[in-house]
Amino acid sequence: xxxxxxxxxxxxxxxxxxxxxxxxxxxEGYAVRSADNGEExxxxxxxxxxxxxxxDWMMPLLSGIEVCRRVKTRTDTKDIPVIMLxxxxxxxxAVRGLDTGADDYIVxxxxxxxxxxxxxxxxxxxxxxASGAMLTFEDIMLNAETHRVIRSEHEIKLGPTEYRxxxxxxxxxGRVYSRDQLLDTVWGRDIYVDTRTVDVHxxxxxxxxxxxxxxxxxxxxxxxxxxxx
Numbered sequence: 001x002x003x004x005x006x007x008x009x010x011x012x013x014x015x016x017x018x019x020x021x022x023x024x025x026x027x028e029g030y031a032v033r034s035a036d037n038g039e040e041x042x043x044x045x046x047x048x049x050x051x052x053x054x055x056d057w058m059m060p061l062l063s064g065i066e067v068c069r070r071v072k073t074r075t076d077t078k079d080i081p082v083i084m085l086x087x088x089x090x091x092x093x094a095v096r097g098l099d100t101g102a103d104d105y106i107v108x109x110x111x112x113x114x115x116x117x118x119x120x121x122x123x124x125x126x127x128x129x130a131s132g133a134m135l136t137f138e139d140i141m142l143n144a145e146t147h148r149v150i151r152s153e154h155e156i157k158l159g160p161t162e163y164r165x166x167x168x169x170x171x172x173x174g175r176v177y178s179r180d181q182l183l184d185t186v187w188g189r190d191i192y193v194d195t196r197t198v199d200v201h202x203x204x205x206x207x208x209x210x211x212x213x214x215x216x217x218x219x220x221x222x223x224x225x226x227x228x229x
Contacts, residue, residue: 005029005030005031005188006029006030006031006051006052006123006127007030007031007033007048007050007051007052008025008030008031008032008033008050008051008052008053008054008119009032009033009034009035009041009044009045009050009052009053009054010022010025010032010033010034010035010054011034011035011036011037011038011040011041011053011054011055011056011059011064011067012034012036012054012056012059012085013036013037013056013058013059013060014056015036018034018036020112021054021112021115022034024112024116025054025116025119028116028119030119033050036059037059037060037061037062038059038060038061038062038063038064038066038067039061039062040061041053041055041062041067042062042067042070045071045077048184049076049077049080050080051080051081051123051126051127052080052081052082052083052119052122052123052126053067053071053080053081053082053083054083054085054115054119055067055068055082055083055084055085055102056084056085056086057084057085057086057087058086058087064084064085064086065096065100068082068084068100068101068102069100069101071101072100072101073101078101079126080126081103081104081122081123081125081126082101082102082103082104083102083103083104083105083106083115083118083119083122084102084104084105084106085106085108085110086105086106086107086108087107087108103122104118104121104122106118127171135167135170135171136170137170137173137217137228137229138217138229139151139152139214140156140166140170140209140217142166142167142170144167147163149163149166151209151212151214152212152214154212156208156209156211156212157208158205158208159204161186161187161201162201162204162205162208164185164186165182165186165201165202165205166205166209168182168185168186169218169226169227169228170228173227173228173229174227174228174229175227175228176221176224176225176226176227177225177226177227178224178225179195179198179199179225179226180195181225182198182225182226183195183197183198198226202218202226205218206218217229
């Protein structure tokens with residue numbers, strides 16, 4: 001299903017609910033890290049920003065509302081989707097949660113299938129390739145469901161790593177990715193790979209994309225990393 005495993009941070013202080021949610025998220029193919037309070041959640045976010053946060057409102061040490069506020073006011077985490085869970089069912093509470101920056105608000109008790117559908121909806125917005133979408137950039141088309149790449153009507157044969165690199169770059173054309181960011185996204189946060197490995201695979205990707213005579217769509221940003229376009 002995914003280009004690389006999607007990272008979900010689950011913040012829930014009730015052990016039974018946390019266990020059930022983590023089980024269902026992992027069954028969907030997501031990598032799950034869990035926290036049982038807001039302070040621990042912020043530590044995990046600082047260690048490695050997740051792709052999506054599922055956040056309970058009422059928690060010890062630091063409330064979900066405060067965690068959401070901090071996430072959404074930081075430039076490095078503001079784009080992470082936050083789904084807030086709450087036993088508060090009044091409209092004013094939902095409005096407060098959304099005004100704090102939450103991307104979705106779900107009242108407890110919730111339907112697990114509905115929650116998983118909302119997770120997929122949020123991920124399609126920020127990780128389209130990981131959700132099986134068709135991505136296009138100029139004359140390049142990437143079908144994330146079939147893992148086929150077409151350029152000017154010719155299929156491009158890519159190795160698994162080059163495919164994941166291209167999918168990452170095509171998700172956000174113009175965005176500059178540092179080598180460390182590409183390592184985290186393409187190789188994984190728990191795998192040690194030298195940053196020079198990124199340059200090797202970028203060179204292979206460039207060669208494959210230019211094989212039919214096309215121009216090089218990948219831009220090297222001196223001192224920073226790489227971007228598409």
